[in-house]
Amino acid sequence: MPQPLEIALLTYSTKLRGSVVHTLELATALTELGHDVCVYALDKDGLGFERDISARVELVPAQPPPTHLPPEQATDALIRQRIEEFVSYFLVHPQPQDIYHAQDCIGANALVQLRQRGRLSNVVRTVHHIEDYPSIYLQQCQDKSIRDPDLCLCVSDRWHQALLTEYGIAAPKVLNGVDLRRFSPTPSGQEEALKARYGLTGSPIFLTVGGIEPRKNSLRLLAAFAQVLATHPQAQLVIAGGATLFDYEPYRQQFFALARALAPEPGSMMGQSVILPGVIPDGDLPALYRTADVFCFPSTKEGWGLVVLEAIASGLPVIAADQPPFTEFLNSEQALLVEPESVEAIADAMTAAPNPAVAHSLIQASQAILPHYSWRRSAQLHVQQYQKLCLASGARRIQRDLKHS
Numbered sequence: 001m002p003q004p005l006e007i008a009l010l011t012y013s014t015k016l017r018g019s020v021v022h023t024l025e026l027a028t029a030l031t032e033l034g035h036d037v038c039v040y041a042l043d044k045d046g047l048g049f050e051r052d053i054s055a056r057v058e059l060v061p062a063q064p065p066p067t068h069l070p071p072e073q074a075t076d077a078l079i080r081q082r083i084e085e086f087v088s089y090f091l092v093h094p095q096p097q098d099i100y101h102a103q104d105c106i107g108a109n110a111l112v113q114l115r116q117r118g119r120l121s122n123v124v125r126t127v128h129h130i131e132d133y134p135s136i137y138l139q140q141c142q143d144k145s146i147r148d149p150d151l152c153l154c155v156s157d158r159w160h161q162a163l164l165t166e167y168g169i170a171a172p173k174v175l176n177g178v179d180l181r182r183f184s185p186t187p188s189g190q191e192e193a194l195k196a197r198y199g200l201t202g203s204p205i206f207l208t209v210g211g212i213e214p215r216k217n218s219l220r221l222l223a224a225f226a227q228v229l230a231t232h233p234q235a236q237l238v239i240a241g242g243a244t245l246f247d248y249e250p251y252r253q254q255f256f257a258l259a260r261a262l263a264p265e266p267g268s269m270m271g272q273s274v275i276l277p278g279v280i281p282d283g284d285l286p287a288l289y290r291t292a293d294v295f296c297f298p299s300t301k302e303g304w305g306l307v308v309l310e311a312i313a314s315g316l317p318v319i320a321a322d323q324p325p326f327t328e329f330l331n332s333e334q335a336l337l338v339e340p341e342s343v344e345a346i347a348d349a350m351t352a353a354p355n356p357a358v359a360h361s362l363i364q365a366s367q368a369i370l371p372h373y374s375w376r377r378s379a380q381l382h383v384q385q386y387q388k389l390c391l392a393s394g395a396r397r398i399q400r401d402l403k404h405s
């Protein structure tokens with residue numbers, strides 16, 4: 001059996017979202033395989049993660065963002081600051097590891113800088129998706145985080161092809177997974193209290209997770225829901241989550257303006273029909289899925305869609321965009337796949353999904369997906385790539401030593 005690896009996993013936040021969840025689940029699975037894993041996370045409030053994980057955790061202090069800059073400069077300055085916070089921490093607290101792996105451009109840029117200073121080697125970056133940043137600095141930051149690591153990984157065929165086309169990088173694909181110990185249709189006893197806490201009194205309840213953002217297609221989802229209310233006046237739309245580095249305030253204001261425009265009474269926000277609970281405590285999330293009747297995710301850009309797997313594991317019928325990466329693991333019998341730019345298509349699917357016969361058929365068909373996506377299998381695929389990188393870097397060091405001997 002190969003020697004256990006010492007692995008550093010970097011993530012930009014302690015708030016549980018997409019790539020952060022991926023980091024923690026991967027850390028747990030790698031640890032269970034016998035590897036020595038440490039998660040390094042930027043921590044802006046000193047509270048750490050909400051959940052306990054079996055891997056070691058090092059919290060990297062993150063200072064408040066700059067407040068004296070105009071919005072168009074503030075994000076650039078914040079990303080520079082976050083990169084430097086990682087760099088400074090590792091310079092003061094050097095931790096020899098076999099692998100240094102970042103899930104985002106902040107950690108990857110920090111690791112590349114540290115490698116350039118001779119402080120570490122074997123830098124890995126997972127690309128979950130590629131953003132179209134309006135900022136030149138952010139675009140350069142993203143490009144550097146993709147081109148400069150020793151190994152680039154991806155989580156879907158869509159982004160494998162994008163990396164090949166746009167960067168000439170053939171990134172090995174590693175899977176996402178779902179923790180069936182956390183997410184299941186079996187009630188935990190939390191459901192009724194959670195409904196009372198968030199005001200979930202409607203029927204049917206449509207849930208989405210990820211907050212109000214352009215790529216989450218929030219405006220079209222809201223407009224579609226307004227059409228659903230015409231035939232299902234007791235329905236509710238729950239939009240959970242929203243922690244992010246980026247400022248989507250202009251888009252959020254468009255969302256609230258549309259909610260007011262679509263309201264049955266002037267000045268209201270569609271009454272109690274739209275529920276915005278914000279970031280959901282980690283312990284509440286599995287029960288929140290079980291309070292819903294339908295999971296709606298017509299997102300226009302995703303790395304994979306971890307929340308879709310979580311919803312399926314929780315026994316929900318799913319509505320998703322009819323495009324990759326969703327169509328890589330879902331077919332039309334397993335989910336209602338919709339044109340994400342069509343409000344009418346989203347509304348039609350939302351009207352159809354609560355029908356008991358439709359919901360039962362979707363739920364039954366989608367369960368077959370789950371055994372193919374485990375964090376253990378994901379960890380095994382990561383280890384294969386880590387070991388190849390370690391062997392290649394070891395061979396390069398031997399060649400350099402021979403050349404200079």
